[in-house]
Amino acid sequence: MNLPQFVKVFTSEELFQIRDIVIISNSFYLVVPSLRKVVAQMRDKPFAVGMFLGREEGGNFLPSFQLLDWIMLHTSRKVTLNEKTAWLVICGRDVFRQGILEAPDGLSDGDVVLLQNSVGECLGYGHWCAEKKIAVHILLDRGDFLRRESPHHVKRNK
């Protein structure tokens, strides 16, 4: 799945124009004209620019939280979690069925869903599991920001 396909899973709205996307080292950024103008004047390749939308790794698109937060405003494909489960999610745990307060109808096994707490804040996203004790297998959660700071992750990023 690429970036446009990922967005289309959640909404038919056109959130951005492809021409406003800049790709740097497999990472996708949304760049407004004022930023684009400055970047065009530079001989140096930026490390990052504008709004980070996500990156491609091994043919898979991995969204950023800036993108997920944005999509949250334009989709109904989100699962609402109770307080305890919301906390477990940001600790990287999968979601058990009893932790769900609300889920959209008609989800099939393997569907990608956003996860939110009771006040509508995006906690991450994952795969819906239709017939198991685990209801959502987590692909990304907010706790990732802490994990990224670990020495192992920093080394891997280099």
Place this chain on the structure above:
Amino acid sequence: MMAQSVLRRSTGSLEKDEDMSGQGMLTQSVAFERYRMLGQEPRHVDLPVSIRVNTIKIQPDLILKRLANIGIHLKPINFLRYGYSVTKSKFSVGASLEYLLGYMYTQEVASQIPVQVLDPKPGELVADLAAAPGGKTTQLAQWMENKGVIIALDKGERVYAIKNNLERCGVSNVVVLKKDARFLSDFHVEFDRILVDAPCSSNFIGDSRWFGKHSKSGLHNRSVLQKELIKSAFSCLKVGGTMVYSTCSLEPEENELVVDFALRKLKGLALVDAQCIGDPGLTQVFGKSLSRDMVKCRRLWPWKTGTQGFFIAKFEKIDPTDLTKLRSTKIDRCN
């Protein structure tokens, strides 16, 4: 002890070839004696945990209520726009959902001041030199309401941290470059404002292992880089533009002496009153007289402000052909 014995505190000057002007390590006794020579009575200070509310994502009243509900109580810091100290907390603020959602940035009180002094506006073109890990970059974006352009440079591996913090805090108006900030002029653009939060030796309040890790020669070497950063920033600043130079060092070699160098060498650079907490900058440093304008800088002595040590200088770039303004900024030395 030997170092102390060679000091001449009464005159505030140092004898030639003595330890303080040599290559000696800055042990606690040496460093404290230096501060005493600058008129201070140094002591250790415990710093409170402090945060900055990220108004790009949430308003202060909302986050305060939320945090109180989970047992984190905050008190506003009266000289900061969005700064709060943590008065009571059951757990680490940095491990809360609110932190992960980017509603706040854990940032020491004094380190929130330089951006407040620079005061960038929405729509401006701003440079942030030596920007990692991005605390001040996200603060600049907050002040600019995510509008305009910030160019953030850092030559180290910590640029990854800038990227992560921009994502977490919802910032979208920054260009991050892994580049030595001394080459800012490569961009051929002129900035409205520039923040030079220079790499420095830090201070013993912020680094418990500070003593014995730094030497006079180390300070000198670092000041060479700091002077180069100021020169680089000045060359890319618009006439009428503002630059803030700051360090978290207490050492005059990295602060007033760098500013004094800049005032002498860079025609059209003028100090502006920083208008923030702290003592005026020093006009006499170890027997050397500096510009009287140095009082427009601010020095945050931890034992006086209850913060980390900090130094802040605010500059304006004036037209070198404007004789009226130049006359008023002519360097007037203290005797």
